[in-house]
Amino acid sequence: MVSLTTAEQAMLDGEQGAATAKAMNLLIRYAEALGAERFVETNNVAGVPGSSTPWIKEYYKADGGDYRAIFSRFDLDSDEVVDVPRMNAFSCHLQGGMDPELWREQGMTEAQHANFAYDEGQVAAHGIQVMKTCTPYLAGNVPVMGEHCAWMESSAVVFCNSVIGGRTNCEGRESTSAAMLTKRIPDWGFHRDDFRYGRHAVRVEVPVDDIFEWGMLGYFTGDAVQDTIPVLDGAIGAPSLIRHKHFGAAAASSGGVEMYHMVGITPEAPSAERAFGGGKAEEVFVYDAAARARTYERLNAVGDSRDVDFVMLGCPHYSIEQIAQAAHLIEGRSVSASSALWIFTSRAVKATADASGFTRILERAGARLMTDTCSSISQAVPPGTRVAALDSAKQVHYLPAIMGIEGWYGTTAECIDAACTGRWAGRLAA
Ligand code: F3S
Numbered sequence: 001m002v003s004l005t006t007a008e009q010a011m012l013d014g015e016q017g018a019a020t021a022k023a024m025n026l027l028i029r030y031a032e033a034l035g036a037e038r039f040v041e042t043n044n045v046a047g048v049p050g051s052s053t054p055w056i057k058e059y060y061k062a063d064g065g066d067y068r069a070i071f072s073r074f075d076l077d078s079d080e081v082v083d084v085p086r087m088n089a090f091s092c093h094l095q096g097g098m099d100p101e102l103w104r105e106q107g108m109t110e111a112q113h114a115n116f117a118y119d120e121g122q123v124a125a126h127g128i129q130v131m132k133t134c135t136p137y138l139a140g141n142v143p144v145m146g147e148h149c150a151w152m153e154s155s156a157v158v159f160c161n162s163v164i165g166g167r168t169n170c171e172g173r174e175s176t177s178a179a180m181l182t183k184r185i186p187d188w189g190f191h192r193d194d195f196r197y198g199r200h201a202v203r204v205e206v207p208v209d210d211i212f213e214w215g216m217l218g219y220f221t222g223d224a225v226q227d228t229i230p231v232l233d234g235a236i237g238a239p240s241l242i243r244h245k246h247f248g249a250a251a252a253s254s255g256g257v258e259m260y261h262m263v264g265i266t267p268e269a270p271s272a273e274r275a276f277g278g279g280k281a282e283e284v285f286v287y288d289a290a291a292r293a294r295t296y297e298r299l300n301a302v303g304d305s306r307d308v309d310f311v312m313l314g315c316p317h318y319s320i321e322q323i324a325q326a327a328h329l330i331e332g333r334s335v336s337a338s339s340a341l342w343i344f345t346s347r348a349v350k351a352t353a354d355a356s357g358f359t360r361i362l363e364r365a366g367a368r369l370m371t372d373t374c375s376s377i378s379q380a381v382p383p384g385t386r387v388a389a390l391d392s393a394k395q396v397h398y399l400p401a402i403m404g405i406e407g408w409y410g411t412t413a414e415c416i417d418a419a420c421t422g423r424w425a426g427r428l429a430a
Pocket of ligand 1: 095134155249314315316317344373374375376377394395
């Protein structure tokens with residue numbers, strides 16, 4: 001049975017209005033299902049509050065089919081429609097369904113765009129930051145070590161827990177929307193010290209030193225440990241934000257990794273002993289040349305034709321460093337007439353890319369720098385796409401399956417070469 005503080009009881013009793021009472025009610029049901037005994041306070045919530053597609057609005061037509069109806073009935077699981085106040089917690093909106101300007105190129109209709117613009121206006125009016133990205137930590141939302149957060153988006157969650165030392169479970173739209181109003185989330189899972197220790201060991205025996213290699217190691221790790229916490233040690237070179245970003249996203253795709261430790265690298269793993277909390281690894285997995293080769297083959301298992309008609313970069317959303325690298329690689333060249341290059345990032349990072357001249361270089365070469373979404377989320381690829389090239393293990397895991405297309409996994413340079421030649425010249429083996 002979850003125990004409530006005086007302030008939480010008051011919220012449940014309606015002192016802060018009907019929507020907050022509904023939110024508290026939902027969180028109590030959630031906490032009881034988890035077996036949590038109390039709540040923690042959070043002032044950092046990332047979700048998709050009240051946003052919905054036209055068909056969801058149609059489903060709630062009898063309730064009014066507007067933002068208020070969706071937030072009440074869908075987000076808060078309320079049996080009635082209530083007024084939705086401004087959010088109480090620091091809240092941000094994660095990725096959305098289309099680029100705010102290039103939506104026509106993404107194949108969206110006027111009606112879909114009108115729905116998107118309406119929702120976005122409502123999100124802003126309710127005091128929610130319109131970040132529209134899966135990388136809020138690159139757009140102004142950077143938690144601190146030990147901070148209790150309530151985040152959705154698996155790649156952001158694993159980054160928050162592992163790289164920053166923030167504390168969040170992989171939440172859903174209901175719990176994040178309720179947390180935005182109440183500033184509460186169940187004290188369970190990654191909020192608690194004893195949940196954050198490693199269970200499995202991964203010994204890295206081959207050099208892992210760029211995002212391509214970190215992505216492969218992440219994909220291997222997720223597949224090996226599934227949803228437990230791995231402790232990695234060995235030949236892991238030159239950690240950086242973007243390498244962690246690609247490692248974590250991949251590990252959260254092939255498995256359900258929500259936190260990892262790298263000995264001597266991540267903040268809660270100054271030693272293997274500390275990472276395991278004094279315990280022992282239940283199992284040790286070895287990432288050697290053979291395991292690396294198998295991982296490469298798996299990631300390229302859905303590639304057959306070498307005629308590449310679409311290159312997508314920016315999963316998770318590209319950092320400014322990655323956009324600069326892409327601009328450098330393509331400057332003076334052009335995207336092939338038989339291909340297309342779309343790069344995804346956040347609006348915040350794109351503003352820097354615009355000011356730095358990178359957007360102009362990319363556009364001059366025929367590429368598109370898009371924000372808010374990605375091809376998997378929006379199911380948007382150029383018309384007629386049959387074969388994609390990707391530098392993200394997460395995206396190659398999802399996009400070919402979602403769109404029924406072929407996909408190649410390679411380095412950023414190999415992908416940009418494919419965009420400029422229309423041919424995949426990536427290696428045949430790892
Ligand atoms: Fe982001 Fe889309 Fe990848 S939302 S993590 S770019 S699947």
